[in-house]
Amino acid sequence: MVRDNNGLFITGTDTGVGKTVITAGLLGALRRRGINAIAIKPIQSGGILRKNQLVSEDANFYGAVTDLSYTPHELNPICLQAPLAPAVAAEVEGVTINLGTMLDHFRRISADHQLTVVEGAGGLIVPLVGNEETVADLAVSMGLPLLVVARPNLGTINHTCLTVAYAKARGLKIAGIIINMYDHQNPGLAERTNPGLIETMTGVPILGLVPRVEGLTVEGENPQPGDLISIIENYVNIDQLLKSIKNI
Ligand SMILES: Nc1ncnc2c1ncn2[C@@H]1O[C@H](COP(=O)(O)OP(=O)(O)O)[C@@H](O)[C@H]1O
Numbered sequence: 001m002v003r004d005n006n007g008l009f010i011t012g013t014d015t016g017v018g019k020t021v022i023t024a025g026l027l028g029a030l031r032r033r034g035i036n037a038i039a040i041k042p043i044q045s046g047g048i049l050r051k052n053q054l055v056s057e058d059a060n061f062y063g064a065v066t067d068l069s070y071t072p073h074e075l076n077p078i079c080l081q082a083p084l085a086p087a088v089a090a091e092v093e094g095v096t097i098n099l100g101t102m103l104d105h106f107r108r109i110s111a112d113h114q115l116t117v118v119e120g121a122g123g124l125i126v127p128l129v130g131n132e133e134t135v136a137d138l139a140v141s142m143g144l145p146l147l148v149v150a151r152p153n154l155g156t157i158n159h160t161c162l163t164v165a166y167a168k169a170r171g172l173k174i175a176g177i178i179i180n181m182y183d184h185q186n187p188g189l190a191e192r193t194n195p196g197l198i199e200t201m202t203g204v205p206i207l208g209l210v211p212r213v214e215g216l217t218v219e220g221e222n223p224q225p226g227d228l229i230s231i232i233e234n235y236v237n238i239d240q241l242l243k244s245i246k247n248i
């Protein structure tokens with residue numbers, strides 16, 4: 001277990017829920033506050049080949065949102081090409097991976113920063129190494145509290161409660177939940193009622209209802225942040241989030 005490293009582990013109820021967007025937006029907002037924060041992606045599958053090198057689009061997006069003195073490669077120690085769960089992608093590609101590589105990278109980067117935001121892969125029970133070590137094991141080994149990113153619409157109560165229940169069963173602390181792509185102008189019935197219910201059922205605070213960011217794109221050669229940092233500042237309770245993180 002890594003001790004005394006400040007940080008936050010971003011997980012989601014699923015893949016594609018907005019972990020990268022929330023990670024990058026929080027990173028930008030924390031850095032705007034003068035906090036020496038960094039974001040890392042310990043393992044990426046579905047990496048993109050550029051100039052014969054695999055690149056993590058997630059790590060690339062962090063640098064598109066806020067100026068960083070690190071390349072995407074420096075923020076992502078393991079990058080696999082197949083768009084599969086990391087353990088399966090590694091097997092298909094004949095690559096041997098272990099949690100130790102990810103933990104060493106985390107230790108090195110976090111030693112130089114006040115706060116390290118770690119983006120998981122998929123959800124908590126996604127296999128990282130073989131069929132035994134999962135994203136939850138990585139979060140436990142890093143000793144970090146979780147932030148759960150969830151969808152706003154029908155189905156999200158079940159996914160979010162399951163994620164929180166499993167996290168608690170694994171002894172993970174949960175700093176909060178962020179509901180992403182929330183339509184504040186015209187919320188559907190489920191969207192209106194879900195946040196309150198999720199908070200009551202999980203006992204975990206909802207720290208933000210983040211709307212769609214106009215003009216934002218994560219993927220591609222030229223990712224666009226739109227007004228992401230300001231939107232995170234306006235819609236996420238960063239003060240409360242920071243209280244759940246040690247020593248900031
Ligand atoms: N708040 C948002 N505003 C606009 N687009 C978003 C937002 N959140 C997510 N997206 C889009 O949804 C897709 C999935 O988001 P991403 O953060 O990559 O998910 P994850 O990291 O959980 O797989 C991306 O293409 C991204 O552009």
Ligand SMILES: [Mg+2]
Nearest residue numbers: 019020058119
């Ligand atoms: Mg991502």
